[in-house]
Amino acid sequence: MDCLYRDPAAPVEARIKDLLSRMSLKEKIGQMTQIERRVSTAEVIRDYSIGSILSAGGSGPRDNAVASEWADMIDGFQRAALESRLGIPIIYGIDAVHGNNSIYGATIYPHNIGLGATRDAELVERIGAATALEVRASAIPYTFAPCVAVLKDPRWGRSYESYSEHTDIVRKMTSIITGLQGKPPTGLPNGYPFVAGRNNVIACAKHFVGDGGTEKGINEGDTVASYEDLEKIHMAPYLDCISRGGCTVMASYSSWNGRRMHADHFLLTEVLKNKLGFKGFVISDWEGLDRLSNPRGSNYRYCISVAVNAGIDMIMVPFNYEKFTDDLLALVDSGEVSLARIDDAVERILRVKFMAGLFEHPFSDRSLLHFVGCKLHREIAREAVRKSLVLLKNGKNGTKAFLPLDRNAKKILVAGSHADDLGYQCGGWTSTWHGSSGRITIGTTILDAIKEAVGADTEVVYEQYPTPETLNGKFSYAIVAVGEGPFAESLGDNSELTIPFNGNEVISSVSEKMSTLVILIAGRPLVIEPKILEKVDALIAAWLPGTEGNGITDIVFGDHDFSGRLPVSWFKNIDQLPMNAESNSYDPLFPLGFGLTYGGEE
Numbered sequence: 001m002d003c004l005y006r007d008p009a010a011p012v013e014a015r016i017k018d019l020l021s022r023m024s025l026k027e028k029i030g031q032m033t034q035i036e037r038r039v040s041t042a043e044v045i046r047d048y049s050i051g052s053i054l055s056a057g058g059s060g061p062r063d064n065a066v067a068s069e070w071a072d073m074i075d076g077f078q079r080a081a082l083e084s085r086l087g088i089p090i091i092y093g094i095d096a097v098h099g100n101n102s103i104y105g106a107t108i109y110p111h112n113i114g115l116g117a118t119r120d121a122e123l124v125e126r127i128g129a130a131t132a133l134e135v136r137a138s139a140i141p142y143t144f145a146p147c148v149a150v151l152k153d154p155r156w157g158r159s160y161e162s163y164s165e166h167t168d169i170v171r172k173m174t175s176i177i178t179g180l181q182g183k184p185p186t187g188l189p190n191g192y193p194f195v196a197g198r199n200n201v202i203a204c205a206k207h208f209v210g211d212g213g214t215e216k217g218i219n220e221g222d223t224v225a226s227y228e229d230l231e232k233i234h235m236a237p238y239l240d241c242i243s244r245g246g247c248t249v250m251a252s253y254s255s256w257n258g259r260r261m262h263a264d265h266f267l268l269t270e271v272l273k274n275k276l277g278f279k280g281f282v283i284s285d286w287e288g289l290d291r292l293s294n295p296r297g298s299n300y301r302y303c304i305s306v307a308v309n310a311g312i313d314m315i316m317v318p319f320n321y322e323k324f325t326d327d328l329l330a331l332v333d334s335g336e337v338s339l340a341r342i343d344d345a346v347e348r349i350l351r352v353k354f355m356a357g358l359f360e361h362p363f364s365d366r367s368l369l370h371f372v373g374c375k376l377h378r379e380i381a382r383e384a385v386r387k388s389l390v391l392l393k394n395g396k397n398g399t400k401a402f403l404p405l406d407r408n409a410k411k412i413l414v415a416g417s418h419a420d421d422l423g424y425q426c427g428g429w430t431s432t433w434h435g436s437s438g439r440i441t442i443g444t445t446i447l448d449a450i451k452e453a454v455g456a457d458t459e460v461v462y463e464q465y466p467t468p469e470t471l472n473g474k475f476s477y478a479i480v481a482v483g484e485g486p487f488a489e490s491l492g493d494n495s496e497l498t499i500p501f502n503g504n505e506v507i508s509s510v511s512e513k514m515s516t517l518v519i520l521i522a523g524r525p526l527v528i529e530p531k532i533l534e535k536v537d538a539l540i541a542a543w544l545p546g547t548e549g550n551g552i553t554d555i556v557f558g559d560h561d562f563s564g565r566l567p568v569s570w571f572k573n574i575d576q577l578p579m580n581a582e583s584n585s586y587d588p589l590f591p592l593g594f595g596l597t598y599g600g601e602e
C-alpha cells in the first residue's frame with residue numbers, strides 16, 4: 001500500500017486530500033469530465049483521466065443487450081481507467097429511472113407518477129433496493145434517479161417522471177434514495193454522500209430546481225416564482241435527498257425567473273452547497289453547458305466558465321471532451337476559473353467515489369446477475385402496479401358497481417391500442433430513450449394477464465379495433481385499454497392532452513354495445529369528455545405500469561382492492577391549466593387524492 005489514498009482503512013477526507021495533492025490540473029479536469037460510451041476508447045479514458053462515462057437513453061453494447069454484456073463493456077472501460085497514472089476508477093452512469101430500463105430482461109416498475117399514486121414510501125424504498133441490485137449486476141454504480149420534480153402542469157413532457165403535484169408526496173417518495181444507496185449510519189454529517197455497499201448505487205436527485213414548474217409545462221422552460229415559493233414547493237424534496245445521504249444532484253435545463261439553472265451561483269452554491277450543506281457533487285445535464293448560449297454550443301468557453309463558477313462539478317459533456325478540456329485548462333490559466341473551484345469540484349467527485357467503494361471494488365460482481373428480472377423483483381413490481389391503480393368510476397349512475405369482473409364469464413372482448421403492447425405499458429425511458437411499441441422486453445401485457453387470470457371455460461376475443469361484426473357478437477363484457485404512446489422529454493410536451501390512437505372512438509363503439517371497463521395507460525391525466533365518461537361502466541387510471549401487467553388483473557378480478565389515490569389533479573379541460581389543489585378556482589374532474597375502492601369512495 002504505497003499511497004494513503006489507496007488505503008481503505010484511512011479516513012475518506014484524508015484519502016481525498018492525499019489523492020488531490022498528487023493530481024495534475026489536467027487530471028483534475030479529467031475527473032470533472034463525463035463522456036458518452038460511444039466516444040470512450042481506452043486511450044481517451046486513460047490519457048484524459050476521465051472521471052465518468054454514461055449511456056445516453058438506450059445507448060448500450062448492442063440493441064437488447066443483456067446485463068452480462070453491459071458488464072463486459074463497462075468492466076472494459078474500468079480496466080482502462082485503472083491503467084491511468086493514478087488509477088482513479090470511473091463512475092459509469094445510466095438513467096435507471098423505473099428499474100434498470102435500458103437492459104433487456106430487467107424488471108420495469110411503474111413510472112414515478114404511478115408510484116406517487118401508491119403513497120407507499122416503504123414500497124418505493126424496496127423498489128430502489130431491487131433496482132440497485134439490477135443496476136449493479138450490469139456493472140453500473142450510478143443512476144440518474146430519482147427525478148424529484150413537483151409537477152405543476154401536465155402539459156409537461158416529463159410529467160410521468162414526477163411523483164406528484166404535491167410537494168409532500170414527492171418528499172415521501174425520496175425513500176427511493178435510501179433503497180438505491182442504503183441507509184446512512186447515524187452520525188454521518190447531514191449532506192455527506194453515502195453508499196452502503198456493492199449492492200447499492202449512487203443516486204442523483206434531479207433536476208435542481210423547479211423543473212416541474214415551468215410556464216405552460218414547457219420542457220426546459222422558465223419557472224416564474226418567488227424565492228419563497230421556489231423553496232417551499234420545488235426545493236423541499238432536496239432537503240430529504242440530502243438528509244438521506246444523496247450523492248449527486250443534477251442541475252435543471254430550466255430557468256428560474258429567467259436565470260438559467262446551470263449558471264446560477266446563488267442556487268447551486270450559496271443555497272444547495274452552503275446553506276443546505278450538500279457535500280456530494282453537482283452534475284450538469286446532457287450538453288447543459290451548450291444550452292447556455294445561442295446558438296447552442298457557441299461561445300463554449302464562456303459557458304464553461306459560467307457553469308463551473310456557478311457550482312457545476314461534473315460536466316456531462318458528453319462528446320466534445322477535447323474542447324472542454326482545452327477550454328477549462330485555459331480558463332484556469334487565465335484565472336477566470338480558480339484552482340480552488342476546481343479542487344472543490346474534484347474533492348466532491350472523489351468523495352463520492354471513495355464512499356461508493358469504487359477504489360476497492362471497481363469491477364462488476366457477476367454473482368448479482370441472477371437478480372436481473374428475477375421473480376422476487378417482478379413480484380415487487382406487480383405489487384407496485386396494484387397499488388398505483390386509481391379507480392375513477394365503478395358503475396353507471398345508480399347502478400350497482402361494475403368491478404370486480406367475473407373471471408369465469410363466458411366471453412370477454414379485449415380491445416384498444418394498449419391492451420397488448422408491452423412498450424406502451426412501459427412508456428419512455430425503456431429499452432430506448434423514447435421507448436417504443438411492441439414486445440420490447442420480457443413482461444406481461446394486459447391481454448397476457450387477462451388470459452392467465454380467467455377461467456378455463458372463458459373465451460377471450462382480442463381486437464385492437466373491433467369490427468362491427470365483432471361488436472355485434474354476444475359478450476359478457478369488454479375491457480378496453482387505451483392511452484398515450486411512449487415519449488421522453490420535450491417530445492412529450494403536449495397542449496391538447498387528448499387520448500390518441502382513436503381511443504375515444506374505440507371506447508364509444510364498444511361501450512355502446514356492451515358493459516365496458518376502460519383502462520387508461522398514460523403518464524398524466526388526459527381529457528376525458530363527459531359523453532365518454534358517461535358511457536363507460538368503469539374507468540381506471542393505470543399510469544405507465546411497466547412489465548407486470550398482471551398487477552392490473554389482480555385488482556380487476558377482485559383478488560385485491562384498489563388503494564391508489566390521484567397524485568395529480570385530473571382537469572376537465574385544457575383551458576383550466578395550470579390547475580393544482582391550491583388553485584383558487586379549483587374545479588377538477590377528479591381532485592388530487594381521489595380514488596374509489598370496492599367499498600365506494602374513500
Ligand code: GLC
Nearest residue numbers: 055056057095144206285286
Ligand atoms: C437527459 C435528461 C436527464 C438525463 C440525462 C442523461 O437529457 O434531461 O434527466 O439524466 O439527459 O440521459
